Amino acid sequence: MHKALYREYRPQKFSDVVGQEHIIRTLKNEIMSGNIAHAYMFSGTRGTGKTTAAKIFARAVNCLNPKDGEPCNECESCKSILNDSTVDIFEIDAASNNSVDDVREIRESVKYTPANSKYKVYIIDEAHMLSKGASNALLKTIEEPPEYVVFIFATTEPNKMIPTVLSRCQRFDFKRITVEEMKERMRYICSKEGVEVEEDALSVIARNSQGALRDALSILDRCILFGDKYLRYEDVVEILGIVNIDEIFGLADDIITHNVAAALKKIDSFISSGKDIEILSSELLEHMRNLMICLAAGDSAKEIISVSDDEFDRMKKSIENTDIDNVIRIINILSEIQNNLKYATDKRTIFEVGIIKTIKPTYDTNKEALEERVKYLEKVIESGNITVSARKTEFLDEADMDSEEDVEEISKSKKTKATKDKSSSKKSKKYEEMKSEDLKKIERLWDKILDKMKQDRKMPVRAMLLEKKSLKEHNGVLYIIFGEKFAFAKKSLSDHGNSEYIESVVKDIVHKNFSVKVILESEADMINMDIEKEEDKGEELLKQVVDPELIEVRDSMDEE
Structure with missing residues (x-):
């Protein structure tokens, strides 16, 4: 009959236990010094070595020839425990023996001294399954057991144990086995079994075991039987039903x-x-x-x-x-x-x-x-790779075009028509003349203009306008000025559809219809020069008839 790998290669010494050095070292020191506690709590996820460590510990404390805290596995005491022929080691499954009556039997057997061993060891597996009554019934025995009795509780859920039991035990938390530690152990087993193995196959088995070495060895066992002495990554993926x-x-x-x-x-x-x-x-x-x-x-x-x-x-x-x-x-x-x-x-x-x-x-x-x-x-804006979708236009079917001349003629006529339509729409649209106070109002309400674009889901336009340098008014037109590195923004926002949209939003917020143009700083500098060169013709005529020293120029009638 085939024996499962996790049973065949169950550690027989502390040195064989994988990934629990912090616990093994403490247990060996206790054995070597003779400071054996009366109760232990081994907690941790499944397949991490709790029961295995408990069995090794039971042999080590009773071994006739211990060496560095390890059981020899050759003396009469060790052999009787390994063969399950001793009456002094009790392994109890608390999942099926969890009543007060079961605990009462333990309390009765504790009274009798060991038959052939130094210690009576009670290994209670799945201890969290004990009922509350059973746990309370054990309290007195755990607190003051005879000097020849050792209790070892093994559990995956110590939080379910009652605090009074936990406080009476020396607790050891078994950690999950790492992927590398599991791979090393599986390599050793494969070499013993004469199985060739791919490294990726061991990795995927270890990852899918979730830190439980017993689970890893169970998967390895199935894969070896499937692969016939050769373990491939593809076979493991197929058996586990996982994704490559x-x-x-x-x-x-x-x-x-x-x-x-x-x-x-x-x-x-x-x-x-x-x-x-x-x-x-x-x-x-x-x-x-x-x-x-x-x-x-x-x-x-x-x-x-x-x-x-x-x-x-x-x-x-x-x-x-x-x-x-x-x-x-x-x-x-x-x-x-x-x-x-x-x-x-x-x-x-x-x-x-x-x-x-x-x-x-x-x-x-x-x-x-x-x-x-x-x-x-x-x-997208930083890269400058912005594409503005063009309006859909109707095209004649290629089969209806007799020659290349027809194609060129149709193309020219469409271009001419588009230009006329664009210019006529601009001409037909009437704009109000913008003044300096209008510019101040727009600057004050600029955040509301951007919020309106956000509501309209015009995020690209809004995102580009967030990078604008300043606003300026000249000859009744609103100029939106960008830095030189935002030439792409100028090009995109100057598009007929985008510029009209900006004008409409400004109209909705300011309640005036202004012409809007998008320019770069270099172009704005040219406008500033033009403004400086311009002279007030009325002021020039007035200087011809009135002494210039008597003339005072004001920007508005409100100034005093």
Whole structure:
């Protein structure tokens, strides 16, 4: 009969226990010094070595020839414990023996001295399953047990133990086994079993064990039987039903680079292969969490996330195209997807809708999505790569054009017509003459003008106007002045549609119809020179008939 790997390779000495050096060292020192406590509490997640350590400890305290706190496993006492033939070691499953009557039996057996050993050891597994009555019944025995009795409680949920029991025990918290420690142990076992193994295969087994070495060895056992003495990465992925890491990287990159079509194709391929969409969601969420850690911690992230060096390098390359705010936004959406998938009847649709939201912030209305859209606009404005969509025009079908001359003639006529329409619309539009007090009013209400554009969802126009240098009035026209590096903004805002929109917003806020022009600083300097050269003709005529010393020039009638 085949014996499971986790049973075949269960540690027989403290030195074989993986990843719990802080506990092993303390236990060995206690054994060597003879300071054995009367009760211990071993807590930690499943598969971390709690019961194994308890069994080794039971042999070590009773060993006839201990060496450096280790059991020899060769003396009569050790062999009887290993063969389960001793009557002095009790392993009790508290999940099925959790009543007051079961505890009463323990209290009765404690009265009798060990038959063949130095200590009677009671290993109570899943101790949190003891009822409250049973736990209280044990209190007196745990507090003042006979000198030959040792209790070892093993539990995955110490928070469920009553405080009075916890306070009477020496507590040891078993930590999760790291990926590297599990890989090293699996390499050792594979070499003993004569199995060739790929490094990536061990990595994916370790990551999917969630810190439990027993789970890792159970998966390894299945994979070895499947692979026939050769363990491949593809076989492990197939057996576990998980997503290939390359597919995860590809889907994550599509999300970051806003490639909807490629992302949906990958999802379709994954579902078509019969994989569970909840597993894909979970794997993608974990990958995004790793990217977030990379962005937040930099090179130090390698110590936090459990990935290979090659995967870590790929992650650093992926985060070059995004920032931590965007990744956190994606993680929030993926977390929402996972919650919705639990109760959804059409899981594929729920997942696809969520993925589209992660790629296209325009389909999401929360604060993070709006911030991402603004950042994208800022990047576009900074790059100067702004394209203004032209109005749709009707074109004749190519089959209706007899020759190139016809095409040229039609093209010329359309251009002429467009020019006439544009000029005629400008001429037909009547503007009010702008004055200095109007300019002051516009400057005072400029924030309201920008708010109106925000309400109209004209974010590109608003974003460009935020970069304006100043406002100026000349010859009854409002000039919006930009710095020299914003030539692209001048070009875009001078477009007929954008300039008309700005004029309409100014009219709505100021209640006057002014002509608006967008210029650069260099052009504004020319206007200033023109203003300086201009002279007041009325003042010149007055000087011809009146003594210049008697003339006083005022800007308005209100001045005194």
